[in-house]
Amino acid sequence: MSRKVREIIDLSSTLADIWRVLSEEERELIKKNARFVHYKKNEPIYIEEEQPRDLMCLLKGKVKIYKSGVGGRTQIIRMIRPIQYFGYRAFFAREPYVTAASAFESSTVCFISMELIEEMLRENGNLALFFIQMLSCDLGIADNRVVNLTQKHVRGRLAESLIFLKESYGLEEDGATINIYLAREDLANLSNMTTANAIRTLANFVNERIISLDGRKIKIIDEDKLLKISKIG
Amino acid sequence: MSRKVREIIDLSSTLADIWRVLSEEERELIKKNARFVHYKKNEPIYIEEEQPRDLMCLLKGKVKIYKSGVGGRTQIIRMIRPIQYFGYRAFFAREPYVTAASAFESSTVCFISMELIEEMLRENGNLALFFIQMLSCDLGIADNRVVNLTQKHVRGRLAESLIFLKESYGLEEDGATINIYLAREDLANLSNMTTANAIRTLANFVNERIISLDGRKIKIIDEDKLLKISKIG
DNA sequence: TAAAAACTATGTTATAAAGCACAAAAATAC
DNA sequence: GTATTTTTGTGCTTTATAACATAGTTTTTA
Incomplete structure (x- = not known):
C-alpha cells in the first residue's frame, strides 16, 4: 500500500502558501506533526464516507477528487496540482467525505492534523482567512461548474x-x-x-x-x- | 426601487447564528453598521459582475441565487431562507459576483459591511470558523449538486x-x-x-x-x- | 375590474448524446 | 517477451430531452 517517504522534505518551501501566514512557533508545531505519504499511480488517498482527519497538501504528482454518482458513473470534481491543499472541507463541515481522492500518477502528500489546524486558525486570523479564501474560490468554481457541465x-x-x-x-x-x-x-x-x-x-x-x-x-x-x-x- | 425599512428590527434575535459568536463590543459595532433594505417580489438584490461589499442576511421572505448560462438559460444555484447569510463568497474570493440574487417574494435583507466583518474575523476565531463552516457546507452541497444535476x-x-x-x-x-x-x-x-x-x-x-x-x-x-x-x- | 402580459398545458418533431457491440491497439502483468 | 487485460476507435441503434407551436388559463398592471 502506501508508505511514509524517507527523505527529509523542506516544508518551508513546499508548503509556501500556508507558511507565510504562520508564526515561528506555529511552524515548529506543524513540522513536528507533518507526516508524508507516498502513493503509487491510481492508489486511493481517501474514499467517500470516510472520516476526515487531516489537511493534505500535494507535494509531488497529480491527484483527482471525484465522486461516484448514479449507476456507478464517476464525476471528477477537482484536480489537484503540487502545493495545493485538499481534504479539509469535510472536516470543517463536520461530515464524512462526500468525495474520494486518488493519485493520478506517483504522488507525495503531506498530512497535517486538522485538529491542530483548527486550533491554530482560531488564534491566527491570517490562517483563518487563508482557508476562507480557498473555500470561497472553490465554491465559485463549483458554481460555475454546475452551469458549464449542465448547459x-x-x-x-x-x-x-x-x-x-x-x-x-x-x-x-x-x-x-x-x-x-x-x-x-x-x-x-x-x-x-x-x-x-x-x-x-x-x-x-x-x-x-x-x-x-x-x-x-x-x-x-x-x-x-x-x-x-x-x-x- | 428598494427602500430602507423604518421599523426597528431586533438584530439579536434575527441574526442569531452570528450573534452567538460575537463579543458585546462587536455586537455594538454591527448594530451601528447594519442597514435594512426591503425588496419587492422579483426585485434584484445584486447582479452578476457587480462588486461585492456587504454580508447579507435574509430576515424575511425568500431569495434565489442564480446564474445565467449558455444562451441566456438560467440556473438557480441556491435558495435562501430567513436567517441565512449570503453574498459574502465573492468578497472573500476577491472577485466580482459570479451569481445574481433576487427576491422571490417580498423580502427584507440586513446588510453589514464585509470590510467590517473581515476585520472582526481576523480577531475572532469563532467568527472565522462560522464562515469556514458555512462555506464548507455550501461547497459540499455544490459538489453533490454537480453530480445530481448532470447524472x-x-x-x-x-x-x-x-x-x-x-x-x-x-x-x-x-x-x-x-x-x-x-x-x-x-x-x-x-x-x-x-x-x-x-x-x-x-x-x-x-x-x-x-x-x-x-x-x-x-x-x-x-x-x-x-x-x-x-x-x- | 378590464386589458395586457405572462404562465400553463399538451401535442409534435428534431436532435444530442447514451447504449451497445466489436475489432484493433496499447498497456500491464507475469 | 509473451499473454492477458485494459483502453481506444467506430459504427449502429435507441432514447431522453430540447425545440417549436398553439390554445387555454392565470396573474399582473394600470
Whole structure:
C-alpha cells in the first residue's frame, strides 16, 4: 500500500502558501506533526464516507477528487496540482467525505492534523482567512461548474476540460502539449460524458485541426478556437 | 426601487447564528453598521459582475441565487431562507459576483459591511470558523449538486427539487403542501430542465399519485416514492 | 375590474448524446 | 517477451430531452 517517504522534505518551501501566514512557533508545531505519504499511480488517498482527519497538501504528482454518482458513473470534481491543499472541507463541515481522492500518477502528500489546524486558525486570523479564501474560490468554481457541465454540449465541455488541464498542469517543452497523461475515460469523467463521446469528440477536434493526438498526449494547435468552442457551449 | 425599512428590527434575535459568536463590543459595532433594505417580489438584490461589499442576511421572505448560462438559460444555484447569510463568497474570493440574487417574494435583507466583518474575523476565531463552516457546507452541497444535476434524469432532478423545497421552506398547516409559491419556470431552472419538461413531469407525478397540484401549490402525497425517484435518478 | 402580459398545458418533431457491440491497439502483468 | 487485460476507435441503434407551436388559463398592471 502506501508508505511514509524517507527523505527529509523542506516544508518551508513546499508548503509556501500556508507558511507565510504562520508564526515561528506555529511552524515548529506543524513540522513536528507533518507526516508524508507516498502513493503509487491510481492508489486511493481517501474514499467517500470516510472520516476526515487531516489537511493534505500535494507535494509531488497529480491527484483527482471525484465522486461516484448514479449507476456507478464517476464525476471528477477537482484536480489537484503540487502545493495545493485538499481534504479539509469535510472536516470543517463536520461530515464524512462526500468525495474520494486518488493519485493520478506517483504522488507525495503531506498530512497535517486538522485538529491542530483548527486550533491554530482560531488564534491566527491570517490562517483563518487563508482557508476562507480557498473555500470561497472553490465554491465559485463549483458554481460555475454546475452551469458549464449542465448547459454546454459535449464539444464545449471537452474544450473547457482541455483548457482547464492546460491551465492546471501547463505545457511540455514544445509549448503545445498538455503536461498530463490521462486515459480517455478520465477525460470523459472530467467533462461529464461517456468515454465513447470523449473519443469521438477528440477525433473531431483533430479533423478540425484544433488539436493533435499522440496516444494519450494532447497537443493544442489552435487555442483560440478551443476557447471559442468552450465559450459558446 | 428598494427602500430602507423604518421599523426597528431586533438584530439579536434575527441574526442569531452570528450573534452567538460575537463579543458585546462587536455586537455594538454591527448594530451601528447594519442597514435594512426591503425588496419587492422579483426585485434584484445584486447582479452578476457587480462588486461585492456587504454580508447579507435574509430576515424575511425568500431569495434565489442564480446564474445565467449558455444562451441566456438560467440556473438557480441556491435558495435562501430567513436567517441565512449570503453574498459574502465573492468578497472573500476577491472577485466580482459570479451569481445574481433576487427576491422571490417580498423580502427584507440586513446588510453589514464585509470590510467590517473581515476585520472582526481576523480577531475572532469563532467568527472565522462560522464562515469556514458555512462555506464548507455550501461547497459540499455544490459538489453533490454537480453530480445530481448532470447524472440524474428529469424525474430524479424534479423529485429532488421538490424534496429540497420542502426541507428548505417547510410545509403549510395541512402538513403536506410545500410552503413556497413558484412558477414552473423557476422549478425548471432549479432542476436544470426546460419549463415544458417541468410541467410534463409534474403532471406525471400527479397521475402516479405522488403529488397533487392546485395552481402553483404543490402537495406531497407520497414522499417515500419521491425520495426513491430522487435517489435512483 | 378590464386589458395586457405572462404562465400553463399538451401535442409534435428534431436532435444530442447514451447504449451497445466489436475489432484493433496499447498497456500491464507475469 | 509473451499473454492477458485494459483502453481506444467506430459504427449502429435507441432514447431522453430540447425545440417549436398553439390554445387555454392565470396573474399582473394600470
